[in-house]
Amino acid sequence: DIQMTQSPSSLSASVGDRVTITCQASQDISNYLNWYQQKPGKAPKLLIYDASNLETGVPSRFSGSGSGTDFTFTISSLQPEDIATYYCQQYDNLALTFGGGTKVEIK
């Protein structure tokens, strides 16, 4: 199976800060990479698909980039409602896998 390594596992930032999360695949997955947001007690929500495409209705402060093995998820200006855990997910092969998650908190 393809392993997805997310970092950091948690971070604390101030409102308005730029926040960056990375996800590394154990092998080349082209752009077959999605990002999700999960708020406490809620189901996950798709934010970014195919590495860099913003899902309909998602604020433009969220973005994604990368291809191959290295991917980046960015919140350009952190807002209080962005407090959540973020997950990457690959779909390059028949065993889909998630990264371990990054918990984002407000400083």
Add this chain to the structure above:
Amino acid sequence: EVQLVESGGGLVQPGRSLRLSCAASGFTFDDYAMHWVRQAPGKGLEWVSGISWNSGSIGYADSVKGRFTISRDNAKNSLYLQMNSLRAEDTALYYCAKGSSGYYLGAFDIWGQGTMVTVSS
């Protein structure tokens, strides 16, 4: 409104079976792949199984292969997960999720609220 509603969770003894169901509404069910994703208490997300629109392509995580069986009934807009030989490590909130296309390789663009499965004696 697009909606997925899971049911069938509960407390079950190790080694026993349980069948989860997911009722879909608000979209053309038989156009899309469907998935089960689980989350153990306090842990991250784990994809469990996926099925293409016509059941022609099915996949399982290694952790459940040979014990769990995914199926769908397009006439009833329903997804199922038959879970046999349950173990303590299967304890989790099980989410039903809609695939972004008919094939199960892709994103999960709609999620249910989950049904809790607890495996304990």
